Amino acid sequence: MSRREAALSAIAVFAVALLVRIWAASVLTFPRPEDTAYYVGVARNLVDGHGLVSNAIWSYQTPPLQFPRPAFEVWLPLPTFLAAIPMAFLGTTFAAAQVSSIFVGSLVAVLVWRLGADVAIERELPPGRARSLALGAGFTAAVYLPLVLSSAQPDSTAPFAALVLAGCLLMARLTRSASRADPSRTRDLILLGVVLGLAALARNEAIWLALVWVWLAWRASPRGSLAQLIGIPAVVAIAIVVPWAIRDWLTFGTPLPGQALVNALSLRGSDIFAWSDPPTVARYLGAGLGTLLDLRVTGLEHNLVSVLLLLGTPISAIGLVALPWTARGTVLRPLLLFSILTFVLTTLLFPVSSTWGTFQHAAGAIEVLLAITAVLALDGLIERVGRIRGWTRPVAWLGPALTISGGLLLSAVLLPLDGQNARDTAARFAALPPALAAAGVPLTTADPVITDTPIWLAEATGHEALALPDEPPASVLDLAHHFGAAVLIVQTDNGGQWPAVASSSAADAPCFMPVPVPALPGVAVFRIVCP
Numbered sequence: 001m002s003r004r005e006a007a008l009s010a011i012a013v014f015a016v017a018l019l020v021r022i023w024a025a026s027v028l029t030f031p032r033p034e035d036t037a038y039y040v041g042v043a044r045n046l047v048d049g050h051g052l053v054s055n056a057i058w059s060y061q062t063p064p065l066q067f068p069r070p071a072f073e074v075w076l077p078l079p080t081f082l083a084a085i086p087m088a089f090l091g092t093t094f095a096a097a098q099v100s101s102i103f104v105g106s107l108v109a110v111l112v113w114r115l116g117a118d119v120a121i122e123r124e125l126p127p128g129r130a131r132s133l134a135l136g137a138g139f140t141a142a143v144y145l146p147l148v149l150s151s152a153q154p155d156s157t158a159p160f161a162a163l164v165l166a167g168c169l170l171m172a173r174l175t176r177s178a179s180r181a182d183p184s185r186t187r188d189l190i191l192l193g194v195v196l197g198l199a200a201l202a203r204n205e206a207i208w209l210a211l212v213w214v215w216l217a218w219r220a221s222p223r224g225s226l227a228q229l230i231g232i233p234a235v236v237a238i239a240i241v242v243p244w245a246i247r248d249w250l251t252f253g254t255p256l257p258g259q260a261l262v263n264a265l266s267l268r269g270s271d272i273f274a275w276s277d278p279p280t281v282a283r284y285l286g287a288g289l290g291t292l293l294d295l296r297v298t299g300l301e302h303n304l305v306s307v308l309l310l311l312g313t314p315i316s317a318i319g320l321v322a323l324p325w326t327a328r329g330t331v332l333r334p335l336l337l338f339s340i341l342t343f344v345l346t347t348l349l350f351p352v353s354s355t356w357g358t359f360q361h362a363a364g365a366i367e368v369l370l371a372i373t374a375v376l377a378l379d380g381l382i383e384r385v386g387r388i389r390g391w392t393r394p395v396a397w398l399g400p401a402l403t404i405s406g407g408l409l410l411s412a413v414l415l416p417l418d419g420q421n422a423r424d425t426a427a428r429f430a431a432l433p434p435a436l437a438a439a440g441v442p443l444t445t446a447d448p449v450i451t452d453t454p455i456w457l458a459e460a461t462g463h464e465a466l467a468l469p470d471e472p473p474a475s476v477l478d479l480a481h482h483f484g485a486a487v488l489i490v491q492t493d494n495g496g497q498w499p500a501v502a503s504s505s506a507a508d509a510p511c512f513m514p515v516p517v518p519a520l521p522g523v524a525v526f527r528i529v530c531p
Contacts, residue, residue: 006117009131010110013138017109017151018102020143020411024152025098027419030426033357034058034455035075036155041459042071043083043154044092052077055458057448057483058467060275062252062259065482067448067464070251074259076156077244078201083154097154105151105158106142111165112368113138116375118172118331129379129396136400137375143407145414146311146367156202161364163199167192167209168334168365174229175220175330189229193236200241204257205362208341210237212334266352267295270470270496275479277471299351303343303359312367313410315403319370322377327369339366375403428520429460432489435519441487441527450480450528451489452498470496473508480528488512488526499524 031037038054045053045068053068062073071080079101086099116137120130141147150157170192177185192213199206210233217229245255263272265279267287277283284292309316319326327336343366346359354360378399386395433443443449443463451457454465466483468490469475476488476498490498502512502524511530517523 009117009135009138010113013113013135013142014106014110016139017106017142020148021102021105021151024148024411024415025095025102027415028098028149028152028422029094029419030422031094031153031456031459032418032422032425034453035357035361036153037455037459038071038075039079039155040083040094040097041455042077043080043087043097044459045071046080046084047087047092052080054455055462056454056465056467058454059259059272060467060469060479061262061278064252072248073252074257074263076201076203078159078198079154079156081201082159098152101151101154101158104162105147108147108151108158108162108165108364108368109138109141111162111169112141112372114169115165115331115335115368115372118169119329119372119376122329122331129383132396132400133375133379136379136397136403137372140315140371140375140400140403140407141368143404143411144312144315144367144371145407145411146316147364147371148411148415149311149418150364155361157361157364160199160202160205160362161368163195163202163206164209164338164365165335165368167195167199167213168338170195171213171216171334172331175216175333186232189232190236193233194240196233197237197240200237201244203362204260205342205346208345209338210234212337212341215337216334263353263358264349266350267291268470269352269356271352272356273467273469275469275471276475277469295351296348299347299354299359302355303347303363307360307363308366308370311410311414312370312407315374315406316367316370318377319372319374322373323370326373326376326380332369332372335365335369339369342366371403371407375400378402425456426460428523429456431519432457432523433461435517436487436489436525438519439515439517439525441515441525445486447484447486449487449489450476450485452491452494452496457489468496468498470498472497473501473506473512477508477511477528477530486528488528490524490526492522492524499526502526 031040038056042052042054045051050068052071054071055068057065057069059074064070082100082104083097087096090096090099113134117134120133125133150161170188174185174188174192196206196210199209213233214230217226221229249255262279265281265284266272267284271279309320342362346354346362350358379396382395382399436442443461448464448466449457450466450468452468454467457463458465466479466485468488469479492499502509508530511528512526513529515525515527517525
């Protein structure tokens with residue numbers, strides 16, 4: 001492939017991906033899920049001059065517990081920094097925040113094209129098949145629903161996927177040149193360090209990407225160059241991460257993601273909101289071996305089926321079945337190792353948090369692996385059928401045509417449904433302030449509100465919000481007294497014990513007086529009346 005053809009191919013893939021993502025962003029007009037709203041809200045506060053703070057306290061395990069709440073006690077800041085760039089020029093709207101995510105998501109498709117091209121080179125495919133494979137992989141990624149969705153929501157998914165893919169491409173290149181002199185090696189090692197450092201500012205799973213490189217460098221390099229291969233990226237990555245670690249140390253008292261480790265002790269997803277009964281080692285071990293095994297079975301099912309297969313079917317299913325035969329060779333090895341490591345360790349160590357999005361936001365690169373292996377599998381199948389049937393005309397384009405059309409069809413059908421959900425959520429929160437005012441509990445005081453959707457409420461209304469613990473009324477009353485909250489707002493179908501427990505005989509349940517709000521169906525409002 002000539003440089004001109006490569007440039008034109010990359011531009012074509014980027015253009016198609018960009019158009020699809022612009023359309024997706026126009027459909028998804030409200031940040032869903034709540035973590036997306038968190039990144040956007042902190043970016044808005046940053047651009048407005050308030051710093052890295054949030055109007056929502058959604059976790060109580062890391063002090064200081066105060067408003068405005070210092071941001072990123074659990075999550076990491078890169079998505080907010082990316083969102084803040086266009087917001088600084090276009091205004092602090094959700095649409096402005098989507099600009100950076102659209103751009104990064106389009107780059108993901110280009111990186112997939114490059115991976116496909118490298119696989120074709122490694123396998124010495126004929127020019128026609130090589131071109132079809134590379135462009136087919138890139139265009140499939142451009143319309144593949146899981147990647148399109150993550151590109152329209154400015155959270156950590158798309159940036160982390162882009163950095164993982166860039167890192168894997170660099171690792172494959174460095175692995176191939178590890179045993180020979182290469183004048184570009186130092187440059188690539190520095191670039192790898194930059195990628196690892198930025199990935200560590202996007203998601204904690206960057207540690208698995210770093211471990212993949214340590215393993216590959218150990219296996220592929222002469223021992224004399226091992227220190228250089230590992231040391232240069234490590235120094236660069238640490239230099240990028242240290243300023244943020246210092247900020248965390250000064251803000252939260254630790255440079256380490258301590259609360260992320262506490263999340264491994266969760267027995268329920270709602271443990272992240274715990275106030276009086278936070279996760280502990282004793283409670284975790286006391287649950288018993290059977291419960292702990294069940295949590296991992298549930299996490300495995302969620303990560304495999306709900307995250308990797310459902311949104312990408314049939315492409316993801318084909319890619320998963322073909323994975324053992326197609327994901328071979330130097331080019332895909334780093335991505336394969338990262339995918340296995342992330343899937344296995346997240347399922348085993350964070351089975352509960354996985355069901356609340358931990359694995360999904362780290363799985364963008366794994367979804368890319370399944371898409372590429374699906375294209376490879378169809379390419380190999382069609383080539384074999386053509387050889388058996390004696391076809392004389394090249395039909396290498398047929399496999400990519402199937403994956404592209406399948407991905408496009410699924411995106412065209414499901415994205416509008418997700419967009420309608422986003423509009424419904426936006427309408428509900430837009431109706432919240434006037435409905436509460438009409439009911440006599442207006443959001444006009446300095447007192448925070450307790451709610452089961454604290455980030456959405458805070459970002460949609462600008463009011464300070466506290467996460468509702470899935471705990472008895474006595475615990476929630478203690479939380480209200482600690483922060484001076486006087487109102488509780490909860491969805492009636494949230495799956496927890498609230499609001500039903502307010503009508504029970506539980507201690508302090510009478511302290512929560514129901515407030516009828518007919519304009520808000522599906523929402524229960526309580527005035528907290530006990531002093």
